[in-house]
Amino acid sequence: MPLSAARTRATSRLPAALFPGDDAEPSVVDAIDAARQTPGFGTDVVATLTWARDATRETGAATASVDAVWQLLASTAALDVAAGRILEPHLDAQRILAEAWDDGIAPDLRPLAADASATWGVFAAEGPGARLTASRTATQTATGWTLTGTKPWCSLAAHLTHALVTAWTDDESRGLFAIALRSPEVHVHDGPWHARGLPHIVSAPIDLDTAPAVAVGDPGWYLSRPGFATGGMGVAATWWGGATGILDALADAASTDRADQLARVHLGRADAALWAARATLADAAARAADGDPIDRVILAARVRAIVADAAEAVLRTADHALGPAPLVTDDAHARRVADLHLYLRQHHAERDLARLGRDLVSHRAQILAASAGESGW
Known part of the structure; x- marks a missing residue:
C-alpha cells in the first residue's frame, strides 16, 4: 500500500484530525490505538501516565515535528480530556529536555535517577505567598543546586516521579530545574482540591527544603527558547481536541x-x-x-485566545442545544464538559488578551522606531 494511502487510512482512525490526511503520523495512530485498549484511560491516573510515558518515546524527541506533537495531544483529548491533561505536561517536559540537548545544554539527570521509566510534570506557575528559590551548592555535590520554598499548582505531583520547575535565582531572574519528586526533601500536598472537573488531577502546592536540583539551561533560558511558545500552543491543541469530542453529541x-x-x-x-x-x-x-521571540509570543497568544474562544463557544452551544439531560444522565459527556471547563481556565481570558494587546503595542512601537531610523528622521 502506498505510504500516502496508509497514512490516510491511519488518519481515519484518529479521533481528532488536526492536520490533512496525508500528514498523519503512524506513531500517533499507534499511541491512540494503545489508549483505546488501556483500562481506565483518563480516570486511572497511574495507567494513563504509564501510557503517556510509552506514547511519547518518539513524539518527545527533538526530531518529532510540531504536527506529530499536536496530533497526539488533540487526539488524546478527543478520547478523554483528562487523559490529554495528563499527557500534555509529560510531553512538554520531554520536549523541553530534548530542546536543551539540542541547544548543547545536556543536563546530567543521573543524580536524580531519571531514566526512561520517569514520568514528568512542568511546574512554572507563581502565586501570592509562595516562592521557590534556587541556591548553588558546593562543587562536590552531584546536582549543583538546591531548591527551597513552595511551588503552587503542581499537577499530579503525588503521582509523578520527576518535574521541571522554575525557581528564582535572584530577585529578577528565574531558572529551570529538574527535581526528583520522591526525594525526602520534597513534600507534596494533597489539596485543597475540590474540583468537579479533572477531579483526579490534583494541582496542589509542593514544599521543598534544600531539595537537590539540576539546572536546565541558564536563568531565562526556559522563557526565551523557541519551544516555550510552541508548548503554550500545544495546550491549545489539547483544548481543541477536547472540544471536538462534544461535536458527536450535537451531531446525534x-x-x-x-x-x-x-x-x-x-x-x-x-x-x-x-x-x-x-x-x-x-x-x-x-x-x-x-520569527523573532516577540513574534512567537504574539503568535502563541493569538492561537490560545482563538482556540479557547472556540472551545468555550462549543461548550455554550452544547448547553443550549442539549439541555440538562446529558449533563445528568450521560457520564462521559458530563465528565468531558466539566473537565474541559476547568482545563480552559489555564487561559486567563481578558488578562491574556490584555497581555497580547500590550505586546502588540510594544511591537508596533519597535517597528515604527526602526522605520523612522531607516528613513533618517
Whole structure:
C-alpha cells in the first residue's frame, strides 16, 4: 500500500484530525490505538501516565515535528480530556529536555535517577505567598543546586516521579530545574482540591527544603527558547481536541427524527468554530519556529485566545442545544464538559488578551522606531 494511502487510512482512525490526511503520523495512530485498549484511560491516573510515558518515546524527541506533537495531544483529548491533561505536561517536559540537548545544554539527570521509566510534570506557575528559590551548592555535590520554598499548582505531583520547575535565582531572574519528586526533601500536598472537573488531577502546592536540583539551561533560558511558545500552543491543541469530542453529541441530536432547524444551527455553529480553530492551529504549526521571540509570543497568544474562544463557544452551544439531560444522565459527556471547563481556565481570558494587546503595542512601537531610523528622521 502506498505510504500516502496508509497514512490516510491511519488518519481515519484518529479521533481528532488536526492536520490533512496525508500528514498523519503512524506513531500517533499507534499511541491512540494503545489508549483505546488501556483500562481506565483518563480516570486511572497511574495507567494513563504509564501510557503517556510509552506514547511519547518518539513524539518527545527533538526530531518529532510540531504536527506529530499536536496530533497526539488533540487526539488524546478527543478520547478523554483528562487523559490529554495528563499527557500534555509529560510531553512538554520531554520536549523541553530534548530542546536543551539540542541547544548543547545536556543536563546530567543521573543524580536524580531519571531514566526512561520517569514520568514528568512542568511546574512554572507563581502565586501570592509562595516562592521557590534556587541556591548553588558546593562543587562536590552531584546536582549543583538546591531548591527551597513552595511551588503552587503542581499537577499530579503525588503521582509523578520527576518535574521541571522554575525557581528564582535572584530577585529578577528565574531558572529551570529538574527535581526528583520522591526525594525526602520534597513534600507534596494533597489539596485543597475540590474540583468537579479533572477531579483526579490534583494541582496542589509542593514544599521543598534544600531539595537537590539540576539546572536546565541558564536563568531565562526556559522563557526565551523557541519551544516555550510552541508548548503554550500545544495546550491549545489539547483544548481543541477536547472540544471536538462534544461535536458527536450535537451531531446525534441533529440527526434524530425530532431534530429541528435549531439543532442543526447549533451543530453548524460548533463545527464552524472548531474548524476556524483547527485552521489557526494548522497555520501556527507551520510558523512555530519562525520569527523573532516577540513574534512567537504574539503568535502563541493569538492561537490560545482563538482556540479557547472556540472551545468555550462549543461548550455554550452544547448547553443550549442539549439541555440538562446529558449533563445528568450521560457520564462521559458530563465528565468531558466539566473537565474541559476547568482545563480552559489555564487561559486567563481578558488578562491574556490584555497581555497580547500590550505586546502588540510594544511591537508596533519597535517597528515604527526602526522605520523612522531607516528613513533618517
